[in-house]
Amino acid sequence: MHAITIPQPGGPEALVWSKVEDPVPGEGEVLVEVAATAVNRADLLQRQGNYAPPPGASPYPGLECSGTVAALGPGVAGWAVGDEVCALLAGGGYAEKVVVPVGQLLPIPRGLGLVAAAALPEVAATVWSNLFMVAHLHPGETVLLHGGASGIGTMAIQLAKAVGAKVVVTAGSDKKLARCKELGADVLVNYREQDFVEQVREATGGHGADVILDIMGAKYLSRNVEALALAGRLVIIGLQGGRTGELDLGVLLAKRAAVVATSLRPRPLAEKAAIVAAVREHVWPLIESGVVKPIIDRVLPLAEASQGHRALEAGEQVGKIVLQA
Template sequence: MAIPETMRQVRFEGAGGPEVIRLETAPIPQPGSGQVLIEVAAAGVNRPDCLQRAGGYPPPPGATDVPGLEVSGRIVAVGDGVSSLRVGDEVCSLVASGGYAEYCVADEALCLPVPGPLSLLEAAGVPETYFTVYDNVFTRGRLAAGDTLLVHGGSSGIGSTAIQLAKQAGAIVYATAGSPEKCDFCRSLGADVAIDYRSQDFTEEVRRLTRERGVDVILDMVGGPYIARNISVLAIEGRLVQIAFLQSSKVEIDFMPVMLRRLTITGSTLRPRSVALKAEIAEALRRNVWPLLEKGAVRPVIHATFPLEQAREAHELMESSAHQGKIMLEIRK
């Protein structure tokens, strides 16, 4: 396939707000050993992209500083040692960086086939959220059928994914969201109960709903004062899984409930992990989640789509928290 010498990509002109986003022309990246070059159709916009833009979440050593953690598109070149993928294959992939561009390098082990019911645009909204949710809710949080899950930020890309996957696993799902409309959105995805955190105290609601038992797993991206409140509503042997901090990561908490109720406090970040560790998640998704995507039982929910040159507007929407579901950049139709 004919590949041009240059492409358009987004770069941040220093650390700051959306005003530092710039569109530039750059050489096409080259795939290394075990990598492929993807002609990008679409890329997901995620909160870690905004954190990187603000100077708080740098790419791993050796990775490009072009933002973007998930893409979909068509493979146009393969590096040495690639055996399972061919030029012309349509894939979606988790990437360490580089997604906000017309071409992006991805590791073979992290590329997954586009599920049949999904468009390329929708497929680009799968990797970052599905890798994150599966690893944290099911692997680290050990969610099982019959368990109760509390998802904070249920109307976000992560939250909407967690609700759907947990319901498919046979869990009872409670979600928090910031408006009646967002609560309706959570319920439309399968949440058994949606709690408007602006008008309701989620700890009181959880205690009432569970008859003081508490929930088995909590997926939290808020942090700050939510950490102690989360611990207070975990059931015996409950698991708190922390994946981000919209508020502070530093808090003072009483650990006595952790001991008395044998709680687990865990959490993770995805981007700094090795390709091998991410590949383990990819294989688990291929086995356990891709069949659900193929039959349409779960799917990414797209709230808004922007062209690459409107990446600033996409970031502004993300930081407004007005969205319900995923925000996407459509780079090639």
């Protein structure tokens, strides 16, 4: 088969379309013939040499895919060769075939094609696990989403609105904020021109954000805590603004607030399977009913994955960049 390899870490040009050995499914695994995958920021980090795949995972980038079941490993039940699926991966999506633990497979939501479905597994699993399984976002609460126009952000807006939360988003342009508003965001903050702490306080009558989903890390740490409500929950899922910051624990104590940092890729198989099962139970019905939809900025050929990396690094996109095999 062919796959995108990284012979040497570097810029987008480091991605090389190469002929490699076909993967073989083992116990509890399924071989999927890939129809499409999507670009995630973790792929950029891996390409740069800053985010190695977990032990035992495919060396190729790609944290999600859609496609057709091509073979079943020993001990697999509930799936058949020919089934159309999408999947959460620890790696290997940038390839013509990939092996997937059976607990990370999902059916294609009714009404969606294979290409659109490739944009779902990583964002759906990330958003559902963090906003609802970790932060326990409830109806009527206020959530602040940094990077509202990103793949994570566009999914988070829709899911938060679906459960009845008030949504505040940050983005770096009025064009991106307008797209967030179309998806249901209630309060729009241009972080280049406005202070998100002040905007959150104004929008909530001084209450603050009950939940914050943060991709920035150190750069926003103190201001995020400042923006939290009493008993607020800050969930950090990215470090685009650095990894080392200062935190006034007195402020955190006074607010009886929580700061949690999570990652999805290196989790044990059982934890990923539980998240995928929750996504299938809670998110898939919303997609099939049309309440939530994948937001796709563009579709590129898989062999031209470098173009997708350049676009994501430049911050050009709204939603996901899909790579079609």
